[in-house]
Amino acid sequence: MSEPVLAVRGLMKRFGGVVAVDDVTFHLAAGEMLALIGPNGAGKSTCFNCIGGQLKADGGSVRLSGRRIDRLPPRRIWRLGVGRTFQVAATFASMTVAENVQVALLSRARRLGDLVTRANRFQRGRTTDLLARVGIPDLADRPCGLLAYGDVKRAELAVALANDPKLLLMDEPTAGMAPGERAKLMALARQLAHEQGIAVLFTEHDVDIVFDHADRVAVMDQGALIADGPPGRVRNDARVREVYLGGGEDEPAPNGAGEAAPC
């Protein structure tokens, strides 16, 4: 097997007496979409933050294409190719869509000093290309603060792609979006993963989105990973149904659990 883009081994994180992440091991290949799901407090965000460098793990390791990243600060991790989108989209509202992407491109080129004078001229062609990739080429000159929320999420995705990530961490990417827009955004993320070989790790509370879009699903409960496999298998796993999806062993797992299942 070729080297995974992301390899998490024996990851541990404690907050006082709470073991938020308890010996978690999983991997993620290039071009693969992995959903990390589980009940409230299961440890998903903590796991994300240990991978992105926002939190330091107490034990275990995180490797990006074989290189250990778990002792590095978030900025170094970002430079090595880990992009991130947030539960509440993080863009500069007063700047145009194109300028948001251009700031990321300036940062990647280590030219943030040019921000004031040059941002709106920097790599305009590449910016247009990135906006086309996320389906909003016509919105380049609109301030982010005036966009519909679904388009803000696409702009945020373009910002994350500006760094040519090997690994994209998407934290509840569809939170706050209308149901129709959710499926479109995740179809786009899946397309980017499959066509460009980006490994995508996402958390999500809409169970339909998870099972329709993930190539693999990993389930956490009380800090531990209790399942990791193809969506069909995980959906029918008795323990997963007991702790998260609901439904007894003889009932089919819910197809439309949607918002009913907390994440």
Ligand SMILES: Nc1ncnc2c1ncn2[C@@H]1O[C@H](COP(=O)(O)OP(=O)(O)OP(=O)(O)O)[C@@H](O)[C@H]1O
């Ligand atoms: N900064 C912190 N200080 C103390 N305890 C924390 C901190 N962050 C998380 N925890 C605890 O760690 C456990 C895991 O929390 P985490 O936020 O990672 O879960 P989660 O699966 O992301 O939950 P949710 O779906 O509600 O966001 C919980 O018991 C939580 O209360």
